[in-house]
Amino acid sequence: MAYTEIRNGTIRVRYKLANGKYSGGVSENPDTGEPWASEDEAREWGRDEEVLIRRGIRQAAQEAELPPTFAEFAWAWYRGLRLQPTTMAKYRSLLENHLLHRFGERRMQIDDWPSEEFDGWEMDMIRVGYERSTAGAARNLLVNVLNASIPRYMHFNPAERRAGTGMKGLRRIEAAARGAKVWPSPLQALLVAERCALLAQHDDVFLQMVTKAWTGLRWSEVSALQPDKLLPADQLLNINQKLYELKGFYLNHPKDGSVRIIDVPPFLWSMLVDQTARARYCHCVPRGERELPRVDGDEAVEWCSARPYLFLSPDGSHFQRGNFGGSVIRPAADGFYPAKKGRYARPALPVLADAAVYGPRPARGRRQVLEGEQHWPGRPTLWKWPRAVAGEVFVPPVGRGTPDWSTWPESERPHLVTWLPLLPGLTPHGLRHGHQTWMDDGGIKKALKVERMGHEDSSIQGRYGHPTPAMRAELVELLQALWENAVAERFKIYPYSAIPLLDAQLAKWRKGTADKVISQISPRDRKRAAS
Secondary structure (H helix, E strand, C coil), rough: CCCCEEECCCCEEEEEEEECCCCCCEEEEECCCCCCCCHHHHHHHHHHHHHHHCCCCCCHHHHCCCCCHHHHHHHHHHHHHCCHHHHHHHHHHHHHHHHHHHHHHCCHHHHHHHCCCCHHHHCCCCHHHCCCHHHHHHHHHHHHHHCCCCCCCCCCCCCCCCCCCCCCCHHHHHHHHHHHCCCCCCHHHHHHHHHHHHCCCCCCHHHHHHHHHHHHCCCCHHCCCCCCHHCCCEEEEEHHHHHCCCCCEEEEECCCCCCCCEECCCHHHHHHHHHHHCCCCCCCCCHHCCCCCCCCCHHHHHHHHCEEEECCCCCCCCCCCHHHHHHHHHHHEEECEEEEEEHHEECCCEEEEEEEEEECCCCCCCCCEEEEEEEEEEECCCCCCCCCCCCCCCCCCEEEEEECCCCCCCCCCCCCCECCCCCCCCHHHHHHHHHHHHHHHCCCCCCHHHHCCCCCCHHHHHCCCCCCCHHHHHHHHHHHHHHHHHHHHHHCCCCCCCCCCHHHHHHHHHCCCCCCCCCCHHHHHHHHHHH
């Protein structure tokens, strides 16, 4: 029996189909294309449709008019997207691994999508071991796909999160966690950069991390720096591309089209100019010359192939962000190699370093330790020892591939130390947070901060405000002062460094030729950054 209902002030009629189910609802008169004038008119039309269906007249038409399945609609929606290859890959992964096997066969009609199931589905993903971010991303993508089906197939989105649900306390805790991003003070940024270079066994990493901290660039923008991005006339950096990793490396405009030109303090400009003389060509091979799976969205990007870059790994390849973060940045900041899960699961391990200074390598045998000298903060060893347990005697691990240093002569034995935590939880993006905070604390005007960070200010002040030469000069002076102060603080800890760039800066203090400056990070924020 056909019946009517009113949704959002609109009359619609639902009638029984040949398969015994009710239609998704018709809100317009098919003959006139106008909304129903009354419920009686809609109900009468629905009854006439049921008569035609019972007589078999409408059966073929009804079967032809069935809405598509979610899988059919989702792939059609996906093919029409014009997004970055990394975003396209993320969407494809979520569709194939989470959405299609659950909703793929459902028809795009509102009756097949009860709104009460989606909160439970999202929580079930978390209960079986998925991260909250993964479950949330899958839910968000489902909402996006269903939004695209309105109004043709659905009149509202049943997967939308309802306001006022969930635990208020949990939401506030999650919001606080998102806001509590770890960011470094200038000294901490300098110390992390030094440790990163020692862990990577590559001096260029020091300059790469310092560049990121003192410019606020994104990781993809620092990785894409080439010699021609330096503009010598005004000591500026042209940030007009990024380097992303996805089954290879591709070049494209910076995030959200944030093309910009930024000011560089004198100390960093001098280092970058010297680095251009050491720029190397990467070992990327054009995708056409090797068999790689096609990447959705790659028609809009340019794949990297044998270009000169300022920062590359020792073997001439690009640093992979995930590996670099886990093996270099996190150990440098945390003092521990991150724990691993899965097949090769292990707990977090402290960074074991050798603080001894050695003489020249003899023709035979091991190098001799120089008495009275030490290396700070120590060079990380290739071996990883477990953490000592309080109240238990620590026995150094020995075995195949692990030297038993206790049997070595004292004159050859390494001076083993472990690194203390410097800034636990720091990520590459945390350096960008730090740069913004330094500018905030230094009183830099908002117009220049927004431009430098590659953000967009759509407010009235943002539309009419513009950076001036005086603002830029003030920023350059601030960044130069923060660097000089950080080097001075580092000199107080230890006057030498194994990183040539940093040691050259410390040498000014050893010779008494350094310019003494006053820290321009307030005591309150310096204490917070160190906590």
